[in-house]
Amino acid sequence: MTTTATRPDTAAPSPAPARSQLPRRGTQQRKDRRLAYLLILPAVLLELLIHIIPMVLGVWIAFIELDQRSLRNWLQAPFIGLDNFARGLDPTSAIGSEFLGSVGRTAVYVVLTLGVSWVLAMAAAVFLTSSFKGRGLLRTLFLVPYAIPTYVGTLAWGFMLNQQDGVVNQVIVDVLGLTNDRPYWLIGDNSFISLVVVSIWSMWPFAFLMLLAALQNVPTEVYEAASLDGASNWKQFWTITLPMIRHANAALVLILGLWLFNQFNIPYVLFGPQSPGQALLISPLIYQNSFLLWDFGAGGAMSFLLLLALLVVSVFYIRLVLPKGGELDD
Amino acid sequence: MTRMKTIAGAAAAAAVVLAASGCSAGGDAGAEGGSITWWATQQTATIGDSEAAYQAAIDRFSDETGIEVEFEVIPWADLYNRILTAVSSGTGPDVLNIGTTWTGSLHDTGALATIEGETLDWLGGSDRFVPAVYEAAQVPGETQDAVPFLSNVYSLYYNPTLFAAAGIAEPPATWEEFVSVGQQLTVDTDGDGAIDQWGYSGAAANVQQNAHMAFILGQQFGGDFVDDEGESTLDSDEQVEAVEAYVGLMTDSQIMAPSNAEIDLGADAVDQFINGDAAMILQQNPIEQFTSRDFSDWAIAPTPVLADGEDVESMIAGTNITVLVDSPNQEQAFQFVEHMTSVEEQAELASAFGLLPVVTDAYDEPLLADSGDTTLEVRRDAQADASAPFPLVGNIGEIEAAVGNAVRESFQAYATGGDADVAGRLAAANGQVR
Numbered sequence: 097m098t099t100t101a102t103r104p105d106t107a108a109p110s111p112a113p114a115r116s117q118l119p120r121r122g123t124q125q126r127k128d129r130r131l132a133y134l135l136i137l138p139a140v141l142l143e144l145l146i147h148i149i150p151m152v153l154g155v156w157i158a159f160i161e162l163d164q165r166s167l168r169n170w171l172q173a174p175f176i177g178l179d180n181f182a183r184g185l186d187p188t189s190a191i192g193s194e195f196l197g198s199v200g201r202t203a204v205y206v207v208l209t210l211g212v213s214w215v216l217a218m219a220a221a222v223f224l225t226s227s228f229k230g231r232g233l234l235r236t237l238f239l240v241p242y243a244i245p246t247y248v249g250t251l252a253w254g255f256m257l258n259q260q261d262g263v264v265n266q267v268i269v270d271v272l273g274l275t276n277d278r279p280y281w282l283i284g285d286n287s288f289i290s291l292v293v294v295s296i297w298s299m300w301p302f303a304f305l306m307l308l309a310a311l312q313n314v315p316t317e318v319y320e321a322a323s324l325d326g327a328s329n330w331k332q333f334w335t336i337t338l339p340m341i342r343h344a345n346a347a348l349v350l351i352l353g354l355w356l357f358n359q360f361n362i363p364y365v366l367f368g369p370q371s372p373g374q375a376l377l378i379s380p381l382i383y384q385n386s387f388l389l390w391d392f393g394a395g396g397a398m399s400f401l402l403l404l405a406l407l408v409v410s411v412f413y414i415r416l417v418l419p420k421g422g423e424l425d426d
Numbered sequence: 427m428t429r430m431k432t433i434a435g436a437a438a439a440a441a442v443v444l445a446a447s448g449c450s451a452g453g454d455a456g457a458e459g460g461s462i463t464w465w466a467t468q469q470t471a472t473i474g475d476s477e478a479a480y481q482a483a484i485d486r487f488s489d490e491t492g493i494e495v496e497f498e499v500i501p502w503a504d505l506y507n508r509i510l511t512a513v514s515s516g517t518g519p520d521v522l523n524i525g526t527t528w529t530g531s532l533h534d535t536g537a538l539a540t541i542e543g544e545t546l547d548w549l550g551g552s553d554r555f556v557p558a559v560y561e562a563a564q565v566p567g568e569t570q571d572a573v574p575f576l577s578n579v580y581s582l583y584y585n586p587t588l589f590a591a592a593g594i595a596e597p598p599a600t601w602e603e604f605v606s607v608g609q610q611l612t613v614d615t616d617g618d619g620a621i622d623q624w625g626y627s628g629a630a631a632n633v634q635q636n637a638h639m640a641f642i643l644g645q646q647f648g649g650d651f652v653d654d655e656g657e658s659t660l661d662s663d664e665q666v667e668a669v670e671a672y673v674g675l676m677t678d679s680q681i682m683a684p685s686n687a688e689i690d691l692g693a694d695a696v697d698q699f700i701n702g703d704a705a706m707i708l709q710q711n712p713i714e715q716f717t718s719r720d721f722s723d724w725a726i727a728p729t730p731v732l733a734d735g736e737d738v739e740s741m742i743a744g745t746n747i748t749v750l751v752d753s754p755n756q757e758q759a760f761q762f763v764e765h766m767t768s769v770e771e772q773a774e775l776a777s778a779f780g781l782l783p784v785v786t787d788a789y790d791e792p793l794l795a796d797s798g799d800t801t802l803e804v805r806r807d808a809q810a811d812a813s814a815p816f817p818l819v820g821n822i823g824e825i826e827a828a829v830g831n832a833v834r835e836s837f838q839a840y841a842t843g844g845d846a847d848v849a850g851r852l853a854a855a856n857g858q859v860r
Contacts, residue, residue, distance in 0.1 A: 163860075165534045165820060167514045190857040260685050283631070283688055284842025368690050370633065370831060372838060387507060388633075388827045389858065390531075 151403070157396030164390055180397035191394055194381065201288070202377045206356040209295045213352065216296070217303035222333065225311045235308075242301035250365040253294045257281035257366075282367060287375040295362055299355075303348055310344035311337070346417045350410065357406060378402055460493035460758040463519035465500055465508065467745045469576070469779040470714060471693070473499045479778035487765045493758045506823065512750070513537040520753040521762055523575060523745045527816040527826065530565055532748075534820035538571035539749040539756060549573065549764050559784045562742035562815030572748035573767060574784035576775060578710045579740035579808040580642060581801070582727045588623065588705040597727035601646070601671065604706070604730035608681030611705040625681030627704030630837040631690035633830030636672075638741060639708070640829050643668035645738035645814050646731055651825050652817045660829050660856040661849065669829075670848045673836045677846050687834075687841035699724075710743055713780045713801065726801045728808055739812040744781065782809050821859060828855040 158180055160166070166173035186192035224235055241249060256263045258281075265278045281290045314337060322332050338345070360379040363371045369388060371380045378398065386395030470476045476499045484495045498519075500508055506528065512518030513535045524532055532538060546552065552560055559574045582604075584597050592611050598604040608625025615623050629635050641651060649664025659665065675682040683704075689695055696712040698704045700721045708729060716724055729739035747766060749759040765771060772783035773791035782805055783789060789806065816822060832855035836846040 163821075164510070164513075164531050164823070167510060168516075168535050168537050170514055190854050259688050278685075280688065280842050283838040284844070286842075368631075370834070373835065389824050390510075390821075391824070391860065 154396060154403075155400050157392055158400040159396075160393065162392040162396070167392075176393070180393040181401070184394050184397045184401070191385070191391075194376070195378075195398055198376050198378050198381045201375075202357060202359075205288075205292060205295070205359070205377060206353055208292050209299060209356050210349065210352050212292075213296050213300035213303050214349070216300045217307050220304050221307040221311050222337065224308060238304055239301050241298050242305065246298055246361050247365050249298055250294060250362050253290075253297070254282070254366050257290050283372045285374050287367065287372045291363060291366065291375045291377075294366060295356065295359065298362065299352060303352060306344060306348045307341065310341035314340045343418070346413075350413055350418070354406060354410065357402075460491070460755065462493060462495055462521060462753075462755050462758050462762060464495055464497040464521040464762065465505070465512075465519045465523060466497050467505060467523040467525070468499050468501045469745075469781065471718065473501070476779075479775065482778075483766065483771050483775060486771070487762060490765070491758075491761055493761065495762060516752055518750050518752065520749060520755045520759040522748050522750055524572060524748060526559075526562055526574070526577075526742050526744050526746055528823060529563055529572060529746065529816075530818040530820050531823040533565045533568060533571055533818075537750055537752070539751040539753070539759075540569045540571055541573060541749075541760075542570055545760060546570070549760070549767065554769075554785050554787065555767075556784055556786055556810060558810060558813055558815075559742055559744075562813075562818070563746045565818040572746035573763065575745040575747035575766065576772075576779065577742065577744040577782040577784045577809055579743060579782065579805050579813055580638065580708055580710055580729050581739070581805055581808060582706060582708055582729050583699065583712055583724050584706045584727065585699065585702070585723055586725050587723050588702065592705075597725070598730045599728070600733040601643075601730045601735070602733055605675070605679045605681065608675070608706065609679055612681045621683070623702065624683045624698075624704045625679075626675055626706050626708075627689075627695045627698040628675075628682060628686055628708065629689045629692045629695045630676065630682070630686040631688055631834050632692055633827060633834060635692055635830075636833035636837075637826040637830035638743070639672045640665070640669050640833055641741050641814075641816060642729065642738055643672055643732075646735035647671070648736060650817065651822075651829065652819050656819045658821075658825055658828075658856055658859040660825070660832070660859070661853040666849045666852055669833055669836070669852060673833065673840070673846050673848055676837060677840045684841040687837040710740075711780055726804050728804055728812065731812075737812050738814045739808045740814075742809075742813045742815045744784075782806060825859055828858045831855065 159175060159177060160170075160173040161176045161179070162170055162173045183189060183191055184195050187196055220238055224231055224238075259265060259278050262281070264281060268274050269276070269278050280286055318336055318340070319332055322336055327335070358379050359377055360383065363375060363377055363380045364383070367375065367380075370384060371377065379402075382395045382398045382402070385391045385398065466476065466480050468476050470479070477497075480497060480499065484497065488494055502525070505523075505525070509518070509522065509524065509528075509532065512522075518537075522538075541549070555574055556577070559577050563572045563574050564570045582597060588611060589595075589597070589607075592613075594607055594610060598607045604626075611623065611625040612621055613623050614621050628639070644650060644665045647664040647668040649662050649668055650659060651665070653659050676684060676686065686695070692709065692712075693715060695704070695707055696709060696715050697719075699707045699712070700716065700719050716722070731737050731739060747763050749756060749763065753759050766775070767785060769785055769787045769791060772785045772788035773793040775781070776783040776788065777793045777797060782802075783794070788794060789802075794802065817825070819825075829852070832848075832851040835851050836848050840846040
């Protein structure tokens with residue numbers, strides 16, 4: 097948005113490129129600029145209201161002692177500097193060890209879910225780029241999880257994974273007879289596996305859709321030429337497909353990574369307000385601290401650290417991996 | 427700092443605008459004739475049933491006083507967060523129901539209007555309330571800001587048919603009997619090698635119920651959640667013993683199915699009882715669920731108490747009613763509180779919801795006295811003589827969440843093949859409480 101603001105001529109509806117006209121007078125330029133500012137004003141105001149101000153307040157909360165005592169006059173809540181952070185980061189305290197543990201767990205969760213989703217999506221996208229009978233049907237089928245609201249899909253998974261009468265255990269124990277004890281899927285160690293599986297189920301169609309769109313842009317002549325030169329399919333994939341969709345790919349990984357790192361809906365619906373310890377991700381932990389233990393300060397400090405970490409990672413990622421302005425044209 | 431305040435002020439103003447435009451409970455400033463808003467607790471399985479019962483009471487109030495009442499029935503799971511939002515934004519209803527166990531926390535917010543002196547006299551004084559329930563609505567030594575509304579207690583519900591089949595004549599009176607009777611009732615009825623009828627069923631993943639059981643048993647063992655200075659004592663020897671006794675139903679005497687570790691709704695435990703999968707439950711008010719499932723094979727007895735322990739069968743459960751200090755309609759609001767705690771309305775509401783009245787004389791109303799409700803006597807005795815108030819401290823909400831979660835984790839660790847480690851988890855929970 098700031099770029100738009102500093103280059104008002106791109107936002108103003110000028111009928112022809114400015115260069116081809118006579119040098120404009122200052123008043124006209126000022127008018128244009130005013131119009132541009134006017135046009136973006138609603139967006140700026142809403143952005144402030146919906147994003148910036150709540151974010152600033154969230155940061156502020158991390159530095160004050162906010163609980164039910166100070167909530168009513170929260171502007172006067174005592175400023176305690178870095179105390180919330182000290183508590184949240186102290187690995188010997190209950191809160192700190194839980195926070196640090198959940199950071200590591202969330203990282204593993206992101207890598208696993210993102211990795212598997214990407215491989216599935218890539219395979220399906222490459223497969224569906226070649227034309228064959230029933231392709232349209234498969235394409236629709238693959239997108240079904242994406243069309244189902246997360247809450248509905250996750251609730252259904254919750255029923256399926258129920259230890260006593262869920263369909264998963266019926267298949268494993270009653271039909272296949274793989275084990276005599278009905279395993280628990282929603283509590284204990286398995287809960288993490290369940291969380292990853294449900295997340296992949298709901299995430300991979302989006303990756304599939306993005307990759308499929310990117311693959312449509314790769315010209316078929318390149319593959320034809322490569323085939324003539326005797327390149328195998330595998331080699332074509334590595335030397336043509338991947339490099340040619342790398343920009344879409346990079347953006348996709350960034351978006352999915354950020355989504356997954358902030359994952360809240362799936363654990364909340366699957367496990368309820370309190371995730372089992374083995375599947376406790378950062379966002380649900382922040383929720384637990386803020387709204388179940390009413391320790392808004394600790395919740396705020398954790399949110400702030402999460403925001404900071406994601407910001408740093410994103411900035412480096414965008415610098416290193418995403419294409420610079422000019423490169424986008426290829 | 428000043429800039430931050432300006433931004434914060436702008437945000438608060440924006441929040442108020444949003445709240446006023448998006449939320450009907452924001453309330454009109456008292457129009458002539460009067461109109462108030464009320465957030466009511468959900469007392470039945472569906473919101474609609476609660477609304478119908480409240481509406482009847484409100485109609486009687488409006489006819490009497492000409493004051494209109496706009497009300498919203500809020501599920502228990504959402505109520506505390508709604509209240510906190512109301513407290514922080516200053517835009518709440520005029521009258522509010524709160525859980526009895528939140529008395530300490532909400533007193534600390536300073537958002538509730540003080541009820542004392544003239545106001546209290548005008549409400550009919552404190553003597554007309556059931557003393558134990560009235561005491562639980564006030565933090566000792568602090569100003570009073572709520573009065574009881576409807577009351578509830580934990581009792582033992584058991585299946586007489588299953589008891590007879592096992593040759594048991596009487597419901598257990600002590601905790602020790604409860605455990606041994608439970609073992610007799612835990613059987614493999616169809617001989618397939620798997621137990622399909624358990625002695626007891628409970629929602630072991632439900633934080634609140636776990637905390638309640640930890641409190642009730644803790645009191646019996648002579649423990650408490652906090653000491654005299656208000657410091658949390660979740661890991662005291664007595665509390666650890668008490669929670670070990672409760673978790674022991676699954677881990678030790680094994681009268682509770684390990685799969686209960688996944689149950690987070692009290693209603694699911696009641697369902698197991700109705701289905702005959704369990705012979706006993708400890709619950710506050712499962713009767714409505716019994717009725718809706720046409721289930722009549724149940725009887726009630728007091729919560730079993732440790733043979734040589736304190737006679738605490740329940741905490742003071744239920745709802746208090748209070749007026750927000752920011753309400754511009756204080757007079758009408760307190761008129762409404764008076765109406766809802768009147769003898770007649772108490773009998774009506776208690777009867778409609780299967781709850782206990784908080785006003786002593788309401789028990790003599792024909793609606794209750796002649797109702798033929800066999801549970802009333804048992805529950806009234808528990809309410810009057812064998813209930814203890816949940817600790818009346820500011821961080822009780824946090825304590826409840828911490829201890830309830832520790833109990834849940836113990837159950838779940840055992841069910842998934844780990845170590846219940848009650849003492850360790852309670853110590854960790856105690857460390858979480860500020």
